[in-house]
Amino acid sequence: MNMKNYQNIVIGAGSGGLTVASGLANLGKQVLLVEASHVGGDCTNVGCVPSKTLIHLAKHFHPGMDANKVLAEVTRKRNWLRDKETEEMQHHPNIDFVQGYAKFVSANEIEVTGPDESVQHFNADRFFIATGARPRIVEVPGLAAEQILTNESIFDLTRLPHHLAIIGAGIIAIELAFAFRKLGAKVTLISLDERVLPRYPLEVSQAIQPELEKRGIRVHFQATSDHYEEDTRTLFARRHDEVFPIEDVDQVLLAIGRVRNIDHLDLEKAGVDFDRRGIKIDGFGRTNVKGIYAIGDVTPTSAFTHSANAQGRRVVQKVLYPFLPASKKEPLYPTSTFSDPEIATVGMTRHQIEEKFHPHLTLSLRIDLKEIDRGYTDDVEHGFILLDVMRLTGRILGATIVAPQASEMISLFTLAITRRVSMYKLYRQVYPYPTFSSAIQKISDAFMRETLPHIMREFKTYLRYRIFG
Amino acid sequence: MNMKNYQNIVIGAGSGGLTVASGLANLGKQVLLVEASHVGGDCTNVGCVPSKTLIHLAKHFHPGMDANKVLAEVTRKRNWLRDKETEEMQHHPNIDFVQGYAKFVSANEIEVTGPDESVQHFNADRFFIATGARPRIVEVPGLAAEQILTNESIFDLTRLPHHLAIIGAGIIAIELAFAFRKLGAKVTLISLDERVLPRYPLEVSQAIQPELEKRGIRVHFQATSDHYEEDTRTLFARRHDEVFPIEDVDQVLLAIGRVRNIDHLDLEKAGVDFDRRGIKIDGFGRTNVKGIYAIGDVTPTSAFTHSANAQGRRVVQKVLYPFLPASKKEPLYPTSTFSDPEIATVGMTRHQIEEKFHPHLTLSLRIDLKEIDRGYTDDVEHGFILLDVMRLTGRILGATIVAPQASEMISLFTLAITRRVSMYKLYRQVYPYPTFSSAIQKISDAFMRETLPHIMREFKTYLRYRIFG
Numbered sequence: 001m002n003m004k005n006y007q008n009i010v011i012g013a014g015s016g017g018l019t020v021a022s023g024l025a026n027l028g029k030q031v032l033l034v035e036a037s038h039v040g041g042d043c044t045n046v047g048c049v050p051s052k053t054l055i056h057l058a059k060h061f062h063p064g065m066d067a068n069k070v071l072a073e074v075t076r077k078r079n080w081l082r083d084k085e086t087e088e089m090q091h092h093p094n095i096d097f098v099q100g101y102a103k104f105v106s107a108n109e110i111e112v113t114g115p116d117e118s119v120q121h122f123n124a125d126r127f128f129i130a131t132g133a134r135p136r137i138v139e140v141p142g143l144a145a146e147q148i149l150t151n152e153s154i155f156d157l158t159r160l161p162h163h164l165a166i167i168g169a170g171i172i173a174i175e176l177a178f179a180f181r182k183l184g185a186k187v188t189l190i191s192l193d194e195r196v197l198p199r200y201p202l203e204v205s206q207a208i209q210p211e212l213e214k215r216g217i218r219v220h221f222q223a224t225s226d227h228y229e230e231d232t233r234t235l236f237a238r239r240h241d242e243v244f245p246i247e248d249v250d251q252v253l254l255a256i257g258r259v260r261n262i263d264h265l266d267l268e269k270a271g272v273d274f275d276r277r278g279i280k281i282d283g284f285g286r287t288n289v290k291g292i293y294a295i296g297d298v299t300p301t302s303a304f305t306h307s308a309n310a311q312g313r314r315v316v317q318k319v320l321y322p323f324l325p326a327s328k329k330e331p332l333y334p335t336s337t338f339s340d341p342e343i344a345t346v347g348m349t350r351h352q353i354e355e356k357f358h359p360h361l362t363l364s365l366r367i368d369l370k371e372i373d374r375g376y377t378d379d380v381e382h383g384f385i386l387l388d389v390m391r392l393t394g395r396i397l398g399a400t401i402v403a404p405q406a407s408e409m410i411s412l413f414t415l416a417i418t419r420r421v422s423m424y425k426l427y428r429q430v431y432p433y434p435t436f437s438s439a440i441q442k443i444s445d446a447f448m449r450e451t452l453p454h455i456m457r458e459f460k461t462y463l464r465y466r467i468f469g
Numbered sequence: 470m471n472m473k474n475y476q477n478i479v480i481g482a483g484s485g486g487l488t489v490a491s492g493l494a495n496l497g498k499q500v501l502l503v504e505a506s507h508v509g510g511d512c513t514n515v516g517c518v519p520s521k522t523l524i525h526l527a528k529h530f531h532p533g534m535d536a537n538k539v540l541a542e543v544t545r546k547r548n549w550l551r552d553k554e555t556e557e558m559q560h561h562p563n564i565d566f567v568q569g570y571a572k573f574v575s576a577n578e579i580e581v582t583g584p585d586e587s588v589q590h591f592n593a594d595r596f597f598i599a600t601g602a603r604p605r606i607v608e609v610p611g612l613a614a615e616q617i618l619t620n621e622s623i624f625d626l627t628r629l630p631h632h633l634a635i636i637g638a639g640i641i642a643i644e645l646a647f648a649f650r651k652l653g654a655k656v657t658l659i660s661l662d663e664r665v666l667p668r669y670p671l672e673v674s675q676a677i678q679p680e681l682e683k684r685g686i687r688v689h690f691q692a693t694s695d696h697y698e699e700d701t702r703t704l705f706a707r708r709h710d711e712v713f714p715i716e717d718v719d720q721v722l723l724a725i726g727r728v729r730n731i732d733h734l735d736l737e738k739a740g741v742d743f744d745r746r747g748i749k750i751d752g753f754g755r756t757n758v759k760g761i762y763a764i765g766d767v768t769p770t771s772a773f774t775h776s777a778n779a780q781g782r783r784v785v786q787k788v789l790y791p792f793l794p795a796s797k798k799e800p801l802y803p804t805s806t807f808s809d810p811e812i813a814t815v816g817m818t819r820h821q822i823e824e825k826f827h828p829h830l831t832l833s834l835r836i837d838l839k840e841i842d843r844g845y846t847d848d849v850e851h852g853f854i855l856l857d858v859m860r861l862t863g864r865i866l867g868a869t870i871v872a873p874q875a876s877e878m879i880s881l882f883t884l885a886i887t888r889r890v891s892m893y894k895l896y897r898q899v900y901p902y903p904t905f906s907s908a909i910q911k912i913s914d915a916f917m918r919e920t921l922p923h924i925m926r927e928f929k930t931y932l933r934y935r936i937f938g
Contacts, residue, residue: 015902048903052846062531081845306902327897336901344901376550377521405874407904412881414898419890428796429883432805432813433484433775434517435876 002121006032009110009124011102011265013089014041015305016296017130019312025094027320032122033095034102034112039086041132042151042297043305050078050155051175055338058182067160067183074155104270107289126291126319129272129279130308131261133297138167140235140252142228149253151176161185161251165235167225168255169196171337174208176253178340181215188246189219190237192256197337200400201350203366204343207382207402211340214381220244225252260298283330285315293319307333332414336407341383344410347398347417353388358465363391365446367439369403374434380404385439387413387423392455392462394423394447403436412437423447471590475501478579478593480571480734482558483510484774485765486599488781494563496789501591503581505570508555510601511620511766512774519547519624520644524807527651536629536652543624573739576758595760595788598741598748599777600730602766607636609704609721611697618722620645630654630720634704636694637724638665640806643677645722647809650684657715658688659706661725666806669869670819672835673812676851676871680809683850689713694721729767752799754784762788776802801883805876810852813879816867816886822857827934832860834915836908838872843903849873854908856882856892861924861931863892863916872905881906892916 010021013035021033038045057070090097100114109123135150149157151172164180166173169191181187189196189212195205196212196219212219226238228249235249260278272287272294273280279294281287281301287294293315295301296308310331317326334346353362369375369383383403389396399413416426427444431437451458479490482504490502507514526539559566569583578592604619618626620641633649635642638660650656658665658681664674665681665688681688695707697718704718729747741756741763742749748763750756750770756763762784764770765777779800786795803815822831838844838852852872858865868882885895896913900906920927 043902049842049846052843052903056847062533064531064533077846081842304902306899306907309902310899331897331899333899334901336904373518373550374521377518377546378525405877407901408874408877408906409880411878411898411900411904411906411909412884414900415881415884415890415895418898419888419894421884421888425888426884428800429880429887430775430779430800430802431880431883432803432876433512433773433778434521435805435880437877437880438775440880 003109004032004120004122006030006096006122006124008032008126008128009034009102009122010128010130011110012036012041012130012132012261012296012298013039013097014130014132014296014308015043016132016308016312017041017128018085018089019309020128020130020293020295020316021089021095022092023312023316024319025092027316029094029320031095032124033089033097034110035097035099036101038082039089039097040082041130044082044085045078046152046155048305049081050074051151051172051179052338053077054155054179055175058179059340061182061184067185068158070183071157071160075158078155101264103264103266104272105266107270107292126293127270128285128315129265129287129292129294129298130296130312131265131298133258133260133303135254136257136259137254138225138256140167140225140228142230143235143252144230147228147251149251151255154253157251163188163247163249164251164253165190165225165246165249166253166255167191168253168257169193169219170199170255170257171197173253173255174212174339175337176255177212177217178215181217186248187217188249189217190223190225190246191219191221192224194221197343200335200337200343200345201386203384203386204400204402207341207384208339208343210382220246228252258297258303262298283314283328284318284326285311286318301330302333302335304333304335332418334410334414336410338407341380341402341404342406343400343402344406345398345400346410346414347396348388349398350388353397357390357397360461361391361465362397363389363447363450365389365443365450367443367446369436369439372434372436372439372442374436374438377434378404380436383436385409385443387443389423389447390466392451392458394451395420396423405436409437412440472578473501473589473591475499475565475591475593477501477595477597478503478571478591479597479599480579481505481510481599481601481730481765481767482508482566483599483601483765483777484512485601485777485781486510486597487554487558488778489597489599489762489764489785490558490564491561492781492785493788494561496785497563498789499563499565501565501567501593502558503567503569503571503579503591505568507551508558508566509551510599513551513554514547515621515624517774518550519543520620520641520648521807522546523624523648524644527648528809530651530653536654537627539652540626540629544627547624570733572733572735573741574735576739576761595762596739597754597784598734598756598761598763598767599765599781600734600767602727602729602772604723605726605728606723607694607725609636609694609697611699612704612721613699616697616720618720620724623722626720632657632716632718633720633722634659634694634715634718635722635724636660637722637726638662638688639668639724639726640666642722642724643681643808644806645724646681646686647684650686655717656686657718658686659692659694659715660688660690661693663690666812669804669806669812669814670855672853672855673869673871676810676853677808677812680851689715697721727766727772731767752783752797753787753795754780755787770799771802771804773802773804801887803879803883805879807876810849810871810873811875812869812871813875814867814869815879815883816865817857818867819857822866826859826866829930830860830934831866832858832916832919834858834912834919836912836915838905838908841903841905841908841911843905843907846903847873849905852905854878854905854912856912858892858916859935861920861927863920864889865892865895874905878906881909
């Protein structure tokens with residue numbers, strides 16, 4: 001049997017896999033990179049890159065422009081970047097690239113089945129599993145295959161849907177709802193939950209919901225798709241026992257969560273532990289099997305490109321410099337959603353704060369952007385900055401921002417939380433006027449007003465619940 | 470003679486004056502507020518507020534919309550905010566408001582001449598001079614008064630100029646050039662300098678210049694206005710001995726710098742020191758005369774609303790709590806310019822760095838945004854992040870950002886420089902993908918590549934020029 005040996009095999013050429021492959025290869029290591037589909041993974045092909053191109057173009061779209069040209073441009077830009085990344089990987093002197101599906105034969109051997117059904121075997125000292133995730137699919141009886149979209153097919157559309165029904169109300173659903181609405185499509189969301197973006201704090205849903213309504217995007221809550229009637233182009237949705245029609249729907253986008261790409265890997269043969277939430281790893285991407293690592297969406301870590309990248313960087317560092325000191329604590333992974341306005345969060349969630357601290361110890365501070373001058377000039381109705389902080393010390397525990405540029409504003413808080421910069425320090429900082437960031441000035445004023453006049457009370461509370469608590 | 474006594478008199482109800490007046494009044498002090506024109510000063514009336522409203526509306530302007538309606542909306546929003554601020558000041562229980570021009574009679578007395586020529590006298594323990602600045606005017610022979618605009622009159626326009634000539638290429642000139650061009654006006658700039666925005670680093674001018682050209686905004690350098698010919702609607706400009714025509718100009722905006730409002734104050738009678746650059750103050754706004762303070766544009770401090778606010782806050786703190794410890798060092802004042810893309814800077818300028826450190830000690834790191842994914846998806850051609858850092862230690866000395874959201878991105882660097890967060894710490898931070906801020910990841914990678922493989926060289930350089938230098 002033809003068997004090739006490698007030091008490192010990376011399975012999956014998405015954000016996480018590419019970070020590890022190029023990280024190792026750029027430092028002189030030989031790498032075999034196995035990819036079943038396109039180089040670039042979700043991010044380049046069916047995620048961030050085409051969606052942000054679409055969102056950017058939709059922002060500048062106006063009546064009289066051709067929405068189909070926008071869709072064509074999204075596909076063109078995506079393909080250009082994909083080709084570039086594929087070329088880079090195929091021509092990297094230290095990377096061998098093979099197309100196909102990988103599965104484990106043992107803890108140090110994989111079998112790769114190519115597009116032509118040819119089978120190759122490889123073994124290696126180290127494997128890096130970065131196979132990512134794929135959209136979860138449900139059947140909608142009566143709906144033709146070409147009418148069902150997921151994030152994997154929507155960026156290949158050449159014609160703007162007349163009425164796009166979106167099943168789900170999570171990040172992908174909301175980002176695409178805003179973008180397709182701006183291009184002129186009618187958009188309706190159908191969600192099993194009681195609010196949009198249910199994984200974000202309630203305040204976020206309360207800010208985004210009216211922004212959807214303002215644009216004429218209807219959301220049906222506690223409902224799901226039932227069946228489609230082709231003659232009348234009607235999608236029937238179901239809420240409990242009630243079935244109701246959504247009229248004139250021509251395309252349906254499924255955005256109801258993601259399934260980790262684990263099943264075809266035959267992980268059992270390598271003895272790698274996993275469960276419903278993904279392949280189990282420690283803070284350096286190590287699985288229970290020595291020499292087998294996992295990174296990105298296939299693990300339980302936050303499912304963002306930047307977290308896959310950051311994990312990849314940590315894994316490369318640990319593999320190449322195992323004796324260098326490295327913080328066991330993973331860095332903070334911010335979240336960001338490119339809705340309009342954008343959403344970004346970092347730090348502890350409410351739930352984590354409530355688990356860790358007595359409620360008397362912490363303080364929620366919120367400034368609505370419409371109360372500051374930039375919110376007024378820019379007509380921002382529903383944005384805010386919300387900070388959860390420790391009383392007395394002013395330590396920042398978590399930050400939630402809903403603002404036109406939230407994804408750029410959040411990194412200040414990532415730094416503040418990581419470096420333990422308190423509200424007292426943020427209070428002394430000067431923020432350019434008139435920016436949305438200048439709300440940080442107001443929010444630190446609010447902290448000072450809550451703290452300084454009641455300093456003895458705050459001190460006693462802190463002693464009681466934090467020191468002796 | 471009718472003489473009223475006050476504890477505190479604030480002269481000027483702009484950003485700086487309002488901060489002091491409401492700061493003192495909210496803490497129970499009696500304040501007389503004197504204003505010659507409108508409450509809100511430049512920022513509310515003829516600066517940030519109307520210009521950012523205009524910039525925001527211009528961003529969303531497209532063919533088929535009515536530019537004159539945009540101008541009317543700018544005026545409406547400005548007036549609403551002005552009325553609100555005026556009302557707040559006039560009805561504040563601790564603030565007496567008087568309309569008129571103030572001048573000093575002595576170090577503890579002023580005379581105020583009202584709009585009806587009535588004269589009142591006031592004395593006080595403390596005076597806060599916040600009279601700001603006004604646009605510098607040059608005459609353009611042949612041009613009718615109503616065709617000459619400054620930032621004080623341009624937001625009262627009811628009709629979009631056909632061809633707006635702007636004399637100057639500083640912040641006000643550039644912000645308004647982009648905005649009026651987007652509304653459909655033809656825009657031409659005439660500048661005595663050799664590049665746009667000459668007070669910013671050269672790299673900034675090099676990024677903004679092609680963005681102006683891309684939009685069809687022509688800049689005539691090393692030139693100034695000569696005269697105007699009404700019959701042919703031609704503005705003649707002069708470069709050295711050559712006079713050349715700029716055709717079909719109907720309005721001319723003067724944006725050639727600002728003059729501090731000092732001359733009418735009779736500062737000599739109070740014995741207050743000043744020069745061409747403004748009233749001389751220390752880090753707490755104190756002039757050479759005990760009890761007389763100055764803040765904002767009338768001083769040599771950076772001429773931004775946020776610096777006037779910050780100065781005002783420091784002054785209030787020092788006046789009310791003189792024994793509280795307060796850093797003598799003023800906070801960092803960032804700059805921001807709302808061009809397209811935006812510009813923001815913070816920290817030491819190149820010039821200050823060159824004066825303070827040997828050139829071998831510092832490192833300039835630059836990442837162009839077109840090299841990162843968000844720059845690609847959003848078609849950003851000329852943005853960048855540029856950091857000047859100390860070799861070896863990675864201490865950040867100055868940051869310059871040209872990016873669509875530079876004014877929101879800069880506060881991360883204000884914090885990093887103030888708290889001495891090094892490039893090593895920024896390297897470990899995770900930035901949301903795909904944001905412009907993720908360029909910080911790339912720039913810290915570049916620092917690591919420059920430093921780690923040459924650590925002994927960097928260490929020797931540091932010892933030689935920093936420790937023993």
